[in-house]
Amino acid sequence: MSDAVNEPLDERSRYLRRLVFRAMQGGGRGHPGSALSLIEIVRVLYDDILQVRPAGFDWPQRDRCILSKGHGCLALYAILADKKFFPLEELDRFCRLDAMLGGHPELGMVPGVEASTGALGHGLSIAAGMALAAQRKGEKHRVMVILGDGELDEGSVWEAAMFAAKHRLDHLTAIVDYNKLQSYGPVEQVQGLEPLLDKWRAFGFAVEEVDGHNPAALRALFARLPLTAGKPTAILCHTVKGKGVPMAENNPNWHHKSSFKAEELAHLQSALGS
């Protein structure tokens, strides 16, 4: 494990979090906790790692990134909007009847979204299929898939893990947002995952863990992919659910929210600036 998780967030990280809450205020709802633990992961991927083009986003040689934990979509929408895949103003219409951006990402509706997710346990299989297609065609692009820790309860994730290892899909990377808190409560109480590193390793993955809120550490690790030739990679990102908003951190009541009280809004402003 690299650096501690309690470094102060820099302005870019706070800005992307402000975009999350801009969308939540636009839509009057959302999964803030699940998005805030993801911010640095998507920030580093889209700022430094993924080869993508906002204009002509379906460019065939692009790197693919699937947000399998679709309920974290506000983080993805924030970075895609920031990268100009669509206008920032779309955030203000989040979840409205005729909006581009819904409560879970939908393929074909949102530029830059690679698969419709929200039903958990689907993304790794789809990503593995994409990675196998690339392998068979001799294409070099990467396939990244971001999974939630609660999502790892789904048996289909482990079916897909065995498949990826069998086919030696070393340009496939599974990134786990390991924030230790699922909807009902602590992961270790609802359905424990430990020893999680050993599990992925036993399923045939090259595995590393990292502080998922440390951009430099994430950048350095992603730059080393694939970790082992002939093996898919799993990266366990140790994160904090609700990261960056003290009231929301490690608080299951911020998994999903449909309204904010005045003091919560004041708290958001003091934590994230404006």
Add this chain to the structure above:
Amino acid sequence: MRRVCLEMVHQLARSQRQVIFIGSDLGSGTLQAMQKELPEQFFMEGIAEQNLIGVAAGMAMEGYIPYVNTIATFITRRCLEQIAVDLCLPNLPVRLIANGGGLVYAPLGPTHTTQEDIALLRALPNMTIVAPADAPEMTRLMEQTVDWPGPIYIRLAKGGDPLVSRQEDGFRIGQAICLRQGTDVLLLSYGVMVQRSLQTAALLAEQGISCAVYNCHTLKPLDSSLLSVMAAARLVVTAEEHSLIGGLGSAVLEMLMDAGLLKAVLRLGLPDQFPHRYGSQEQQLAGLGLDAEGMSQRIQQRLAGLP
């Protein structure tokens, strides 16, 4: 029929490199010739059906045309969410080849038979559902599957079934085929029930009753030109190896009601219960009155009660 279907996948894969076959853990030797000749297009990926559907979706997004094959009920009951979200929602060209539709696996019991596969998939937007009557018809169907834009569910019968389809009728997905003309009764069916329907029509003819038989091989989209044929019949009969809930009988009633056409309809199919019986497909169908004798009696009874 199954052998012909899989051999057609091999043949299509030879001419189209984007055609691939994905099986679960099928019988030893399945499509061995394809595995030898086209190993890059052949996959056998284990008893992990949900993953198979997701992988097929991912490959279809990258331009492949996957033909996924396993037992009907394992595809439909177990993977309904993957089919809905990964295949139907993005409308991907994945073909699901379902072994043992209906009571084919009768001796293996209710974990292996399927009576609700069509009902489940018919409710999913973008899904096309086809159940050919015999092996030659399967060949004609498979030729059309390569270019079909969205997902297709292909329901296989037992194999070695009597031939009832005719080359000269051709085959178009979504177009029912008239196999016998008639004026009193219109009998609609698919799969192995087509052959039983033709036998039923012959028995009815002996009683002076004129019965038309249509092969409704495509359950979804159901051929809307059937409406005018149904309008002309005294009695419309549906016969299927599927639950009376949600299959062809239901689709026909929906079509009639939506068109404001009030007709006498007799629906023949599987009751809303698990079989709890074994034996053979043939024996179970006969026990439920779904043989020519039983069907012709039910039709005559119903005709006698009509004004």
